[in-house]
Amino acid sequence: MHHITWTALLLSVTLSVSYGGNVLVFPLDGSHWVNMKVIIEELHSRGHSITVVRASDSWYIKEESPHYSAITIPTAGGFDEEFFGTFVNRLLNIRKEQKFFWSRLILEFEVIEKFSEMHRQMCEMMTMMFQDDVLMKSLTDAKFDVVLTDPGTGGGVLLARRLNLPLVLNVRWTVHGEAHFAIAPSPLSYVPYPGAELTDKMTFSQRVQNMLTYAFGLFQIATIVTPHYTAFCKRFFGPEVDYFSLFQDADIWLMRNDFTFEFPRPTMPNVVYMSGFQCKPARPLPVDLEEFVQRSGEHGVIIMSLGTLFAELPSDITEEIAAAFAQLPQKVIWRHKGAKPSSLGNNTLLVDWMPQNDLLGHPKTKVFVAHGGTNGVQEAIYHGVPIAGLPLVFDQPDNLSRMERRGTAKVVDIAILDRAVFVEALRAVLYEPSYRENMQRLSRIHHDQPMKPLDRAIFWIEYVMRNGGAPHLRTQSFRMSWMAYHSIDVILTLLMALLLLLFIMFLAIKKCYSVLFKKKVKCE
Structure with a gap:
């Protein structure tokens, strides 16, 4: 049975x-x-x-x-x-x-x-x-x-x-x-x-x-x-x-x-x-990438990607970004198209494509340098990695401003970026514990759901x-029309009814008063 x-x-x-x-x-x-x-x-x-x-x-x-x-x-x-x-x-x-x-x-x-x-x-x-x-x-x-x-x-x-x-x-x-x-x-x-x-x-x-x-x-x-x-x-x-x-x-x-x-x-x-x-647990990295990440030692890794549309930036900006990365002890993996910056340091690896989700989920990843697209921000939240933001257009500044208000991102204006400003922002996210703590708190909230x-x-x-x-x-x-949606027609109707009622009451009182006044005159 x-x-x-x-x-x-x-x-x-x-x-x-x-x-x-x-x-x-x-x-x-x-x-x-x-x-x-x-x-x-x-x-x-x-x-x-x-x-x-x-x-x-x-x-x-x-x-x-x-x-x-x-x-x-x-x-x-x-x-x-x-x-x-x-x-x-x-x-x-x-x-x-x-x-x-x-x-x-x-x-x-x-x-x-x-x-x-x-x-x-x-x-x-x-x-x-x-x-x-x-x-x-x-x-x-x-x-x-x-x-x-x-x-x-x-x-x-x-x-x-x-x-x-x-x-x-x-x-x-x-x-x-x-x-x-x-x-x-x-x-x-x-x-x-x-x-x-x-x-x-x-x-x-x-x-x-x-x-x-x-x-x-x-x-x-x-x-x-x-x-x-x-x-x-x-x-x-x-x-x-x-x-x-x-x-x-x-x-x-x-x-x-x-x-x-x-x-x-x-x-x-x-x-x-x-x-x-679209987020998922990190899978193992390709062997060459894993070796590069492991060489970072206790300092860890910074990853940078500006999404699908904006992989190539003006050369003067890329030179400043590369020079800033070169000043840091961390290893850097940078998704970059275009000419190789002359200021590129030995710690920075340029790639045409990166397994972004797997890198964000790697325990050695310390900071995500991102333009603030929805997909990238959500992957950062999922894996609990704080952001150094370089917003470009569309919804990106708004997305990153929300992350900044939550204490999970440091935003830099990429148009006036120089190496000193960028290094300062990176060091803040790397070494001030609040950025990582706040992002990991958001990550815990995100994961705490029934399905x-x-x-x-x-x-x-x-x-x-x-x-x-x-x-x-x-x-x-x-x-519904705008008037019906906001009940403007109902409010106006009730208001008119109230005014009409007050007007009738006024006329009635006036009539009563005039009748009483006439009686009083006759009695006198």
Whole structure:
């Protein structure tokens, strides 16, 4: 009897594991693909079938993979590696020469134009797909269970609407900016807008700054995003469809951060936090790298990487960084492209690529010199390694300012960096115990959770597949007008009713008073 019970249990578990869903993935290129790939590989390992939509000029997203099949659209995806490299160099030169206001303003408008072009190209790619009847029929016939997309561009959201499929977002940024602002109440009195580099405790002047940063964000959205997606939705879905409501109507938001990193703020039932999902325990290093690390002795190792987009810096900055490293007793592993700096010390190893997660998890790693991208910051938190920050662009200054407020990072302005300033920052993080202690405390908090973030993410993707969506978790607040959302109409109605009641009472009292007054006159 027990034998039959265990056999039935084993069979039921095997069947539940062997069930495979059909997932359509519409990713974003660059560093965003790095973390999307982690989810794709995990879904594949659990028996799901994955199809990835990619543009023919994709930079990171390969056409051939053992983990997914690809649908390649013969058009530009809008991701321009060369632009981002030259943009950073120009930005650093402007900051260095203190030609800040006008030069930075010109550059800011160039960035607006570039991102606008990226969204225009995305709409062109989606138009090409929607007009290809053969392709759209094949996507319909494939019977996908869910669309998984990064809403930094709108392609996946539009495709989910067209195919009438449940939608899961792998998200920190939407086309409108930070994801919480798209779906959750976000009072600017204590929720800092990304880019303002503020905390949840703001003075009056900081709240003014927060409001102005938010207003500039709205201007950017109206300029960069709205014209392209509004025109697209009007053409394919009709004038009554607001393009951003398609994003807000997603079933599950897999959020690439959590409250180890975020300041406390309102959230929503369909927001699932999976910060650090791409992190994993360190594996052994390649033999040559392990030997180099072990030669560091008691001093340990510093590792430096500026992410996927910004591996090459202006030569004068790299010379100062190399000279600073040469003054330290630690060994240094530096992911660097371009000419070898003449000031490079014997303690510094230049590499084209490094196993960043494995190095961060090595017991000899003392400091992570980083630009502050979300992936790198989360890996540093996961492994408890303090940061010397060199923020460049986008969300990086904001990410590192949060780490600095928590006492886990020392931030240096890379544009005016010299060897003395950089050495001082490195020594502070190396030798002041508070940086490591604070980061290890954050690491303990991050690890103290009931299930691994990647398992949580996969559970909710599979949940949507099993249940055909999650409409019971979706708020409908975004469908309300601004007046209805803030109950302005209710307040005005009640106020008018109160005023009307007071007016009637006033007339009644006035009438009573006049009647009494007349009686009094007659009696006299």
